[in-house]
Amino acid sequence: MRARPWTAAPYALEHAVALASMLDADPEALHAELSSMPGEDGLTRDGTGAAIGGGTHHVVAVDGDDVGARAAVWRLPDAPAGWFASDFRVRPPETGALDAVVRAQRAWLGAVGATTLRTAVDDGDRALLEGLVEAGFSVEAHVVLGRRELGPENPLSHALRIAPAEDAPEVRAGLHALWGRTLVDNPGHIDPLPSLDSWSAEVFDDPGFRPEWLLEARDGDRLVGATWATAAGDGHAYIEYTCVERDARRRGVARALKAELAARLRAGGVRTVETEWAVENGPIARINRDEGFVVVGGHRRLALSI
Numbered sequence: 001m002r003a004r005p006w007t008a009a010p011y012a013l014e015h016a017v018a019l020a021s022m023l024d025a026d027p028e029a030l031h032a033e034l035s036s037m038p039g040e041d042g043l044t045r046d047g048t049g050a051a052i053g054g055g056t057h058h059v060v061a062v063d064g065d066d067v068g069a070r071a072a073v074w075r076l077p078d079a080p081a082g083w084f085a086s087d088f089r090v091r092p093p094e095t096g097a098l099d100a101v102v103r104a105q106r107a108w109l110g111a112v113g114a115t116t117l118r119t120a121v122d123d124g125d126r127a128l129l130e131g132l133v134e135a136g137f138s139v140e141a142h143v144v145l146g147r148r149e150l151g152p153e154n155p156l157s158h159a160l161r162i163a164p165a166e167d168a169p170e171v172r173a174g175l176h177a178l179w180g181r182t183l184v185d186n187p188g189h190i191d192p193l194p195s196l197d198s199w200s201a202e203v204f205d206d207p208g209f210r211p212e213w214l215l216e217a218r219d220g221d222r223l224v225g226a227t228w229a230t231a232a233g234d235g236h237a238y239i240e241y242t243c244v245e246r247d248a249r250r251r252g253v254a255r256a257l258k259a260e261l262a263a264r265l266r267a268g269g270v271r272t273v274e275t276e277w278a279v280e281n282g283p284i285a286r287i288n289r290d291e292g293f294v295v296v297g298g299h300r301r302l303a304l305s306i
């Protein structure tokens with residue numbers, strides 16, 4: 001088959017219909033969404049030349065009226081200097097289209113002071129994974145999505161004190177600090193911990209937040225662990241995070257927290273729970289498997305050095 005002459009172009013209104021068809025989206029809604037994203041003028045550089053600030057650069061691969069791939073690249077203002085995130089899509093088998101948008105973004109990223117470009121690829125999308133690895137990305141983590149049906153009660157057998165976290169400033173600060181000390185041990189996670197205010201907004205202002213599903217484990221007065229789930233539609237919940245202080249690990253604290261959470265979810269009418277973990281994360285993979293989570297999806301986190 002003759003290779004098609006894909007060329008990369010900055011996304012514009014004329015591409016909306018072909019891009020929407022590739023993404024299976026509504027052209028008007030897609031164009032409105034893409035036009036509302038911040039442009040490139042919010043990007044500057046720090047003293048070392050690395051990109052800081054926020055901005056978006058969106059490129060499509062075109063051949064006549066056809067669009068075969070897209071690459072949306074963005075930087076959020078609070079990301080570490082030089083880091084960019086992205087969303088790539090390709091219509092198989094147009095690997096030439098993917099190459100064109102990767103090349104164009106690489107050149108742009110080099111020019112604006114990027115150091116690392118990251119993206120996530122759904123486990124179902126082998127063509128995209130292979131294309132990006134071929135283009136130089138490497139796999140940093142493999143995060144799987146597990147689902148568990150909540151069956152009959154699984155009683156707690158621990159003396160540890162586990163209860164919903166009180167909503168008080170010092171409790172929020174304590175949990176935020178615990179997140180900071182434990183997230184670094186989670187190979188599924190890469191972004192730095194947001195400030196206390198942003199973190200509090202993410203946790204407590206989430207529409208799915210339920211006070212009785214943010215549990216803490218205390219050994220005497222000392223906070224040693226926590227687990228947190230959010231509502232995800234009628235009868236469904238999502239476990240966002242579970243963590244235990246390093247010196248309190250391997251004593252069943254996480255298992256106890258999650259068993260208590262499951263009891264509370266069940267009491268709240270939840271029938272299925274989903275959560276994600278990196279396959280590289282031995283302890284949580286083991287706990288989730290033992291609890292009966294079955295892998296139903298996943299994605300790989302890829303990184304490209306610029």
Ligand SMILES: CC(C)(COP(=O)(O)OP(=O)(O)OC[C@H]1O[C@@H](n2cnc3c(N)ncnc32)[C@H](O)[C@@H]1OP(=O)(O)O)[C@@H](O)C(=O)NCCC(=O)NCCS
Pocket residue numbers: 182183185186187188241242243244245248249250251252253254255256276277278281282283284286287
């Ligand atoms: C994951 C985490 C919460 C586990 O906490 P914990 O209190 O030590 O967990 P538990 O003691 O209840 O259970 C851990 C189990 O994993 C096992 N385990 C420990 N290290 C392991 C490894 N490298 N590979 C496989 N299993 C392992 C333990 O033996 C234990 O199983 P057991 O009860 O059959 O002995 C804790 O390690 C942590 O905070 N990690 C950093 C944050 C994180 O990654 N959270 C998960 C986000 S998805």
